[in-house]
Amino acid sequence: MSKSSPYLDSAPLAPGDTVRLIAPSGPTDEESLQRAIAQLESWGLRVVPGENIRARHPRVKYLAGTDAERRADLVDAWCDPDTDAVIALRGGFGAMRLLDGIDFDLMRRHMLRRDGRPKLLTGSSDITALHQAWEHHLGVATLFCPMVGNDPFKNSTVVPDEVASWLFHPWGGRELGFPAEASTEGTAAAEQTAATRPLSRAxxxxxxxxxxxxxxxxxxxxxxxxxxxxxxxxxxxxxxxxxxxxxxxxxxxxxxxxxxxxxxxxxxxxxxxxxxxxxxxxxxxxxxxxxxxxxxxxxxxxxxxxxxxxxxxxxxxxxxxxxxxxxxxxxxxxxxxxxxxxxxxxxx
Incomplete structure (x- = not known):
C-alpha cells in the first residue's frame, strides 16, 4: 500500500492559509477570475493569483498564455515557501504541454509547506495531466475536484460546499460520490445543502x-x-x-x-x-x-x-x-x- 497522506487525519487547509490561483490550461474572463477569488476568500483563504493568470497566447486562442508563462506560474506557485495549496482556476487544454519543461527535482525540494506537510494541488479535467505528474514525480496526494473558475461554482447549489468540505476537513473514512440519501443531521446550512444534493445513481x-x-x-x-x-x-x-x-x-x-x-x-x-x-x-x-x-x-x-x-x-x-x-x-x-x-x- 502507498504511504499514508497526512490529510487522512488532518485538514489540508485552514482559514488564513495561502493558496496560489493559476491558469495552467485555458484562458478565463475577468468576471470568472474575480468570482473565483471571492469564493476562495469567502473561505478565509489568502489568495495570490499567478502573475500570468490573465495572459493570452499570442496565436493559440485556447491557451491562457504561452507555455513558458503558464509553466512559470505553476512552478512559482508550488515553490513559494508561503504556499499551502495550488489551485487550478479552470481546465480546457494545455496542462500537458508544461510537463517536459518542469524541473521536478526543484519541485520536490519545495513540496512541503512550512508545517512540514505536502502542499496540495487541486483541479480536474485537463489538470489530470498534472495529477499524473505529481503522483509519478512527487508521490503526493492531490484533489480531483471542480474548479473555482468554472460553471459548477456559479450554478451548482452543492459544489462549493462539497469542495470546501475536502479542503477544510480530514479525508480518512470519508465516502466518495453522491450520498445514498439526504442527511437529516448537522447545521441548517449543511441540511439545506444535503436536501438539494443529487442522490447516488451508482x-x-x-x-x-x-x-x-x-x-x-x-x-x-x-x-x-x-x-x-x-x-x-x-x-x-x-x-x-x-x-x-x-x-x-x-x-x-x-x-x-x-x-x-x-x-x-x-x-x-x-x-x-x-x-x-x-x-x-x-x-x-x-x-x-x-x-x-x-x-x-x-x-x-x-x-x-x-x-x-x-x-x-x-x-x-x-x-x-x-x-x-x-x-x-x-x-x-x-x-x-x-x-x-x-x-x-x-x-x-
Whole structure:
C-alpha cells in the first residue's frame, strides 16, 4: 500500500492559509477570475493569483498564455515557501504541454509547506495531466475536484460546499460520490445543502471488493499521456506500488472516440495495475448505458469489480475525489456500491 497522506487525519487547509490561483490550461474572463477569488476568500483563504493568470497566447486562442508563462506560474506557485495549496482556476487544454519543461527535482525540494506537510494541488479535467505528474514525480496526494473558475461554482447549489468540505476537513473514512440519501443531521446550512444534493445513481456492473490507491481521472488526458515519462511504467506499477483502483470520466466524446481511447489504454497496459475500475460521469457523451456496455466489452473479462455512475468529472454537481490515497470499494450484488477513503494506518 502507498504511504499514508497526512490529510487522512488532518485538514489540508485552514482559514488564513495561502493558496496560489493559476491558469495552467485555458484562458478565463475577468468576471470568472474575480468570482473565483471571492469564493476562495469567502473561505478565509489568502489568495495570490499567478502573475500570468490573465495572459493570452499570442496565436493559440485556447491557451491562457504561452507555455513558458503558464509553466512559470505553476512552478512559482508550488515553490513559494508561503504556499499551502495550488489551485487550478479552470481546465480546457494545455496542462500537458508544461510537463517536459518542469524541473521536478526543484519541485520536490519545495513540496512541503512550512508545517512540514505536502502542499496540495487541486483541479480536474485537463489538470489530470498534472495529477499524473505529481503522483509519478512527487508521490503526493492531490484533489480531483471542480474548479473555482468554472460553471459548477456559479450554478451548482452543492459544489462549493462539497469542495470546501475536502479542503477544510480530514479525508480518512470519508465516502466518495453522491450520498445514498439526504442527511437529516448537522447545521441548517449543511441540511439545506444535503436536501438539494443529487442522490447516488451508482450501480455495480461487475461485483466484488477491492482496496488500493485511487488513481486516474479524465480518459482523454490519460490516453494522451500513454508512453510519457509519467505513464511509462504502467505495466509494472502493481508490482512496486501495490494495488490500485482506477477512476475514469470524460466529456464531449462520441462513443467511437471513447472506444478508440479505451483501445489505447488497454493496449498500453494501463489497466494492468487495476484491482477495480470506478466510472464517473460521461457528460455530453453517448448515453450512459452505451458507455457502460463499451467498458464491459473492454474490462469485463479482467475479473475485477467495475462500478458506474459515481459522478466524478463533468457532472454539473460533480463530487470530489482525492487521488494518491488508499480507498476501499465494496460492490456487492444487488447493493449500492460504496467507495471510501481508508483511515491512516490502512484501516478501512
Amino acid at each position: 450501480q455495480t456492473l461487475v461485483p466484488g471488493s477491492a482496496r488500493g490507491r485511487l488513481g486516474g481521472g479524465n480518459l482523454s488526458l490519460i490516453a494522451a499521456g500513454m508512453g510519457s515519462p509519467e505513464l511509462i511504467d504502467v505495466r509494472e506499477r502493481r508490482e512496486h506500488r501495490g494495488p490500485s483502483i482506477l477512476m475514469l470520466e470524460d466529456v464531449d466524446e462520441e462513443l467511437y472516440r471513447l472506444d478508440n481511447l479505451m483501445v489505447q489504454l488497454v493496449r498500453g497496459g494501463w489497466f494492468t495495475s487495476a484491482d477495480a475500475v470506478v466510472l464517473g460521469s460521461w457528460e455530453d457523451c453517448a448515453p450512459v448505458h452505451e458507455v457502460e456496455a463499451l467498458m464491459i466489452d473492454y474490462l469485463g473479462g479482467l475479473g475485477i469489480p467495475i462500478v458506474s455512475e459515481m459522478g466524478f468529472g463533468h457532472d454539473p454537481d460533480a463530487p470530489s475525489a482525492p487521488l494518491g490515497v488508499d480507498v476501499t470499494l465494496k460492490a456487492e450484488p444487488g447493493e449500492r456500491p460504496r467507495l471510501w477513503v481508508d483511515h491512516a494506518g490502512g484501516q478501512a
